Amino acid sequence: MITLKQLHYALAVEKTLHFKKAAENCFVSQSALSTALNELEKQLGVQLFERDNKKVLVTPLGRQILQQARTIMLQVDDLQNLAKSGESPLGYPMDIGIIPTIGPYLLPKILPAINQQYPEFQLNVVEEQSHVLVDMVRRGEIDTAILALPYPCEGLLSFEFWQEDFYWVAHSSNQQAGQAEIASKELDQASLMLLKEGHCLKDHILDACKFEQAQSANHGFGATSLNTLIQMVKGQLGTTLVPAMALEQLIAENDQLRAVHLSEPGPHRRIAFLVRPNYSRVDALQLLQQLCREALIES
Template identity: 60%
Template sequence: MISLKQIRYALAVGQTLHFKKAAEMCSVSQSALSTAISELEKQLGVAIFERNNKQVLVTKEGELFLQKAQNIKREMDDLVQLSQLSKSVLSTELSLGVIPTIGPYLLPKVLPKVRELYPDFRLQIVEDQSHVLVDMVRRGEIDVAVLALPYPTEGLLTLEFWQEDFYWVSHKDECPTQLDEITSSQMELDKLMLLKDGHCLKDHALEACQLQSVKQRSDFQSASLHTLIQMVAGKLGTTLVPQMALDQLITPQSELRALHLNEPSPHRRLAFIVRPNFVKMQDVSELIKIFKSQLKTADSPI
């Protein structure tokens, strides 16, 4: 009989395409994992993986098995969580994915209140880009994720909880003193620095400015808003940041100035994404309630 342990091992190999890394992920020895996979293939009568000293490949039969195995694991995880439904809200562990342009600015505003109200609640944080988190939620590797919309999330529920605009940030010496807001047509686009490709914040900023792209320096590609702000402080260009990040990126003593981007709002929307059959929706609803409350309290642009 095929065991859940074998299924978990096979999924780990399918994810890493590496037996040693899969064994480390499952906290077992490589020999134990290899033996379990070999026994699984013998039980099935088909090879799930092709392997040699250099690489591991998934066979056509293996792809079908891993797809069904992922569904089985997700259903089993949901069954385990059913045993926790009788417990009070936010009293057990929840895994939450966040993208780098949300996590550092959202979590410090909301987690202290969550901890104050629910001291026994355990939150496991995973930070990664949107496409990775969407796949992790779909596969059941994490419970929920917070993303910036619009973003494709087919097959998942999106529960919006916040909307915000972008602010144009420049050095005070290079900011038009007569302006309180700025439009995309008023910006010097050749000086605008955005995150490198792959970050949805860049796509949302371009969409807010009604632009397809901007010409960026080929010798500088940042994955961090903090790095962009340091570049602006050095008078090397300007950038766009979400309202949520202003209080961390720009202090009152800063040499920087932030102007509201006067383009159709909202410029981005924040939402929880979750599987439709997720059994701990009460926990998600309570987190949304707290997040909304704390963000309203902290809603104070520079």
């Protein structure tokens, strides 16, 4: 009989394409994992993996079978979550993904409220870029992800809880730093520094400013964090744009910096939870949605 353990091991190998790493991730010996997979292939009468001393490949038929196995494992998870639905909504652990331009600024605002009201709640956070988190949600590797919208996430449900605008950050010596607002046409694009490609914040800024993607080639210096950009602004290497949520933490102790509201039609980005359509812990998600909204309003 095929077991859930066998399917779990097979999916681990598919993810890592490495038997030793898969065994470590599953907290079993490599021999135990290999034995279980050999038995699975024997029961199915199908070879799932091609392996030699250098690499592991998933066979074409194996790829189809593992896709079905993934669906089965997700349904089992949903069944377990449904069985626990009579308990406190946050009485069961939750794995949440969050992007780097939200995590460091949202978590300090919401974690105190969560810890105070639900001290037993176990929250596991994964920080990654948007495309990685969307794939992890689809594959059932995490419960939900907090992303900035708009972002391509067809087939997933979104639970929006916040909207915000961008602020232009410049050194106090900049002649425009004393303005209350600034339009995108007033920005010096040659000195505007943005995050490197792959960060959705860059795309949202270009969209809010109506800048052409082709014009953005000189907008960045390979920075991967807002903190790095702020330090570059402080060093008078240029200016940048940051979301309202991050302002307090980024420039509160930087007397040399000024923040000016970007006067383009907003909101410039929307913050939401993303989940699979059949996700069973919607009540817990809605509770977190409310907690996040209240914490951000109070801040």
